[in-house]
Amino acid sequence: MARLAEYDIEDGDGGAVLTLSGPYLVSTIGALDGELRKIDGPIARVDLSDVTEIDTVGAWIACNIASEHEAEITGASERAQRLLGALEGTGSEQDMRPERLPVWTRVPDAMGEKVYNARSGIVGVVSFLGALLISAGNLIRHPRRFRTVALVKQLELVGVAALPIIGLMSFLIGVVIAQQGAVQLAAFGAETLTVNLVGRITLRELGVLMTAIMVAGRSGSAFAAEIGTMKLTEEIDAMRTIGIAPMEALVIPRIMAAVLMMPLLGFYASCMAIIGGAVVGELMLGIPFWTFLSRIQDVVPTYDVWVGLLKAPVFGLIVALAGCYNGMQVKGNSEEVGRRTTLSVVAAIFAVIVLDAFFAVFFTKVGWA
Structure with missing residues (x-):
């Protein structure tokens, strides 16, 4: 020993x-x-x-x-x-810790550095959009190269597989809106206006918005993780080597699936929320279930439905772009996959909420309020 x-x-x-x-x-x-x-x-x-x-x-x-x-x-x-x-002579009595700047100096410095570094992100997004447009133009010129099977698969994953969770979420949101709205409106003796509240807020705003947030967390993150893993394992480089364009094979089918399925999912979510509100109306307000549903047709203007349907494909495009772009930016190690996946969800939700605010102002200005 x-x-x-x-x-x-x-x-x-x-x-x-x-x-x-x-x-x-x-x-x-x-x-x-x-x-x-x-x-x-x-x-x-x-x-x-x-x-x-x-x-x-x-x-x-x-x-x-x-x-x-x-x-x-x-x-x-x-x-x-x-x-x-x-x-000998290597010792030092100097303080090895760097000088800590005051907070009013550190915060602006940190913010300035982040803003300055954002230029590379802007350049990357613009380059990605340019490559996407070029790939879309190539597919229009050569339609036989379009991957129909990949599109159908993504339609199933983004749309059909999401029906249960989106339906349950929307139903519960409708229940909450109707219950809380009825409690507040009861103070004015206007419980019957719960029908107006549920119908307009779900068809115009919450149905599509909550669906976009759910799709961002479910499908947008999946896009980033799948493409990022393929980038990390050099599968995308292998595709380029054998003559397959990754934008055509991986990105465009996912973006098209999100754009096509978002209006359907948004309308489906709105319907499930209205059904949830009708259940609350039957149990709490004494409004018969079918009367609640028929009343929706009278109190909800048609343009509310169109507002939701017009916003849905834009939200789907934003969610898919965020997921695919961050997936294509993965490099280095597996930790980057998780970071980019998280970033794709955060960026998509933030962009969707900001766009929803712009849409609200725009449609109010054009008279669809």
Whole structure:
């Protein structure tokens, strides 16, 4: 069994003597380092005569102790003397931590750096859109290259497979809107206006908006993860090598699927929310279920339906672009896949909400309020 490094403190002529013994190597002094740092008493001399082996780490510890206690090093072997000589003058009492700038300086600096670095993201998005338009033009010129099977598969994944979760979410949202709206309207004796509230807010705003958020979290993240993994495993490079354009094979079918399915999913979500509101009307307000549904046709203007249907494909385009773009930007390691997937969801939801606010102002200005 290898001997471990040891130390001993004895009183000697002129003060305490710290005697180091055994091998002072990086592999043997790990447990001893903490104890040596805790020595408080003044040390007059550090004796290395009993040290059997020593390396740079051991010499640094001896040198550090001697410097801290202003002690003399004695008994050093020839090798120890060479190492101690090499370490002489390397110590520094300067504060190694960088100066911390005040918050009113750090925050603007950080924000400015982020804004400055955003230029590369803008250039990347513009380049991606340009490549997408070129690929779409090539498919229009050569329609036989369009991958119908890939589009149908994505239609199933984005649309059909999402029906249960979107239906349940929308139904519960309709229940919440009707219940909370009825409670507030009851103070004015206007519980019957719950029909107007549920119908207009779901068909015009929440149906499409909540669907876009759900699609961003479900399909947008899947687009980024799938394409990002293919980019990381060099499958996309292999596709280019054999003459397959990744934009045509991977990106365009996903974008088309999201654009085509969002109006259908948005209308379906609005219908499920109205059904949820009708259930609350039957149970809480005494409004018969079928009467609630028929009343929707009278109180909801037709343009509310068109507002929702016009916003839906734009939201689908934003969600698909965010997912595919971030997937194509993956490089380096697997951690980048997770980061880009998260970024795609955040960017898509943020863009959808901002666009929804612009649409609300626009349709109000044109008289569809």
